[in-house]
Amino acid sequence: MDPSLRQPKPYLLVLDFEATCDDLQRIQNQEIIELPIVVIDTTSRAIVAQFHEYVRPIANPKLSKFCTELTGIDQQTVDAADTFPGVYQRMLKFLDTNGLRPPHNSLFVTCGDWDLKTMIVTQMKYSGIEVPDCFSQWSNLKFAMKEAMPGALPNKLGMPDMLKAVGLPLVGRHHSGIDDSRNIASIVLHLLHAGKGFVFDKPTGIQNAGARSRDLPRDANSSKERKSASSVLPALSSPSTNVTRSALSPQQGKPNMKGSSKFEPFVPAELIPVKSMFVDIGTNLTHKSFTSAEHGGVEGVLERARKANVGILIITGTSVKESEHAIELCRRYNGQREAKGYPRLYSTVGVHPHDADRHINLPDIDKKLKKLILDNSDVVCAVGECGLDFDRNFSTPENQERMFSVQLKIAAEVRLPLFLHERSAKDKFTQLVTPYIEKGVSGVVHCATDVSAIPSYLSMGFYVGITGWVCDERRGVDLADLVKTLPKHQLMIETDAPFLAPRNAPFKIRNNEPQWLGFVAAKVAEMRGETVEEVAGWSTTNAEELFKITK
16 A cells, blocks of 8 residues: 555544344334444554444344344343443443544444444434434445445445455355454455555545545645545544543554453454354464463463364474473363363374474384373374475484384374374375375374375375465465365364464464464355355364364
């Protein structure tokens, strides 16, 4: 994006209410039942926070069947929620704590005028609350896109049409408030990233628009040019000073996103909401990057995975030491599952080909690995990561082959599947594993990327693990194309975190985590013409069947 095209507001607040409704009769005193806000930083062009709560209706406390089918919100959910005044006050606290209450630092973005022109006014009147100034201004994304793409969009423009117009998939459930807000946010981020000169300008509450740079001045301080744009974007009245600045950084004048049990930092993986559980079959949770206190350590990783509906994590063992560490993490955090709802942890035990030189001559390495597996059979679900890597050759090919053979023998003896690694070694790999396949040994070729070798893995009866590589528009195009035709009963998904962050997220992922697994599933679903829910379902079933694991 042209750096001279500064957005007038540092933050955009994407909002999309859901309300009581019925297809058979008009609802009197229609009430909000879901209140989501997704916060976009226009400087970093990323989602940085969210607020989301359901609301218990008073006038019509029982949801219609149509309402539940349309929105996915069931009676139990709203019955357990607070009424609008309480949710509204927490929403204001979220905005004020983070210095986000419009119009000082932010602007609401909606898909249409109904949310803030009609619904909030109706709700406030019924609840006996005066409509605050912060709700008097918003950008109607429908109007904005029609201005930016004249003649390219239908007159009756819905959110699916808008997503299609910019080449984005519909993620989640249409008419779920939080899913719609995230999809709208994806469109906004696409426009901010697209380099089309798209600018969200200050609107009024009657005519609301964003506009492209051909309609707006590049110098936001030029009053002469600003006046010339008023025919497209009517001038805004004097901004309200009713904004809490306590969270603003005095150096940068930017909010510090603060969190608590109610106002927590946005978990981007929630952009891929599903009811089915995900299983991340390969995550390097022993990696030093996961110990960072800044991101909440392993506890933070597990909590974010829980929120992303990742119910099981398999921690990859790559050496004796790392396998022992993985088992220790399983013991520590599985003991907290009941209290904290963490995902269930399992581990592999093995030696990565990169570490073959350091392990092959250790006394009784085979017995040590076998004992580690048998002594911890309740959490160890596979032998590996093991295999061959003739691409980097961090260990000699000879030692890799010897160490791999040791682990193949162990897998046959303890009757566990293999967690496999293969790079540039297909022929030798096939030679070594074939005798053990004949003995009934199974497994998954983890992080499969070689499209020429994958059919061979499948023909041997192995599963293949698909990572964020499939989301990489630079390196993963061939894999993405191949995924269309692969048998789903032999596919699994994984993050290989902290490596291979999926690049199809509407923001840059700096540290890959299990919480991002949904983006891998979304890409696989896109390529196969399936839903994310379907991919979550069959990939979980495959993992449970191979590894004999349960939540």
